Amino acid sequence: MKKYRIALSIAGSDPSGGAGLQADLKTFSACGCYGATAVVAVVDENTQGVSGVFPVPASFVRGQIKSVLDDLGADAVKIGMLHSSEMILTVKETLAEYNIRNIVLDPVMVATSGDPLLEPEAVETLRNELVPFARIITPNIPEAEILLGEKIQSQDDLPECARRLSMGRQVSVLLKAGHLSDAELVDVFYNAETDSILRLSSPRLDTVNTHGTGCTLSSAVASFLARGLGLDEAVTAAKKYIEKAIETGAEYSIGHGHGPVHHFFNFWD
Numbered sequence: 001m002k003k004y005r006i007a008l009s010i011a012g013s014d015p016s017g018g019a020g021l022q023a024d025l026k027t028f029s030a031c032g033c034y035g036a037t038a039v040v041a042v043v044d045e046n047t048q049g050v051s052g053v054f055p056v057p058a059s060f061v062r063g064q065i066k067s068v069l070d071d072l073g074a075d076a077v078k079i080g081m082l083h084s085s086e087m088i089l090t091v092k093e094t095l096a097e098y099n100i101r102n103i104v105l106d107p108v109m110v111a112t113s114g115d116p117l118l119e120p121e122a123v124e125t126l127r128n129e130l131v132p133f134a135r136i137i138t139p140n141i142p143e144a145e146i147l148l149g150e151k152i153q154s155q156d157d158l159p160e161c162a163r164r165l166s167m168g169r170q171v172s173v174l175l176k177a178g179h180l181s182d183a184e185l186v187d188v189f190y191n192a193e194t195d196s197i198l199r200l201s202s203p204r205l206d207t208v209n210t211h212g213t214g215c216t217l218s219s220a221v222a223s224f225l226a227r228g229l230g231l232d233e234a235v236t237a238a239k240k241y242i243e244k245a246i247e248t249g250a251e252y253s254i255g256h257g258h259g260p261v262h263h264f265f266n267f268w269d
Helices: 020-030 060-069 085-095 124-131 141-148 155-165 213-226 233-249
Strands: 006-012 035-047 050-057 076-079 104-105 172-175 184-191 194-203
Touching: 006 020, 006 050, 006 060, 006 213, 020 035, 020 141, 035 060, 060 085, 076 213, 085 124, 104 124, 104 213, 124 141, 155 172, 155 184, 155 194, 184 233, 194 233, 213 233
Parallel strands: 006 035, 006 076, 076 104
Antiparallel strands: 035 050, 172 184, 184 194
16 A cells, blocks of 8 residues: 655634645645644634734643544654744644654744744743754744844845854754845755755745745755655755646735635646
8 A cells, every 4th residue: 555745833823824734735636745744723804914823732632633643644844833832832842752753843923914823931942942853944033033133134144143043953954034125035955964055045926925935945845855855855845846836826816815725726727
């Protein structure tokens, strides 16, 4: 019998389908994996913003993770929005019971709309407990600034910032440059396992359809790691995927705010 490559998303929901668990499942499917989920929060949001967050009890999240891993297993885990210190510690302690190398952490703190998604006191817990536990983290500029405790001024700063975010080569870092203003968008990947820098460039697209780009990129990285690619190869493939998803999604009008990317551009347009 054939076996699926399995990716588990631990994150919050998005009823409008562009971010969170829904985006993760779409990305897993588009990138060749069977997707499973553990819901940490039910989020009331759409393309215009977040109206509310209803947390799932940490003990119940632990149960969901164990139900998936005890039965299906997972070749990779993507971790998204974890709103509290209790949730962060629960997820880490639960995953530590399993031998899963490919853990991708998207350190979600603020939604595309600017709405906060992480309790202020949980930032230190995320930085000290979960970041070094992951194999790779995928912060954008605002998230990296929070983790570093300082402003990032220019594209030239990214390689050194990525190295510092690795916490002494404990975790690899894909530092996304989308919040900078350069005409060319150059993400920087620091591979902590080889102590090397990889620059991933793409043209900047003028589109409002950027809802869920961070969720989608990190899920793509997890998918390609689950399929057996190395770090550099997985990040490169994920970058190409999100670039095309944004480019294709820019042609559509959906909602009244920041629309989603097109997760299934390879299958229909």
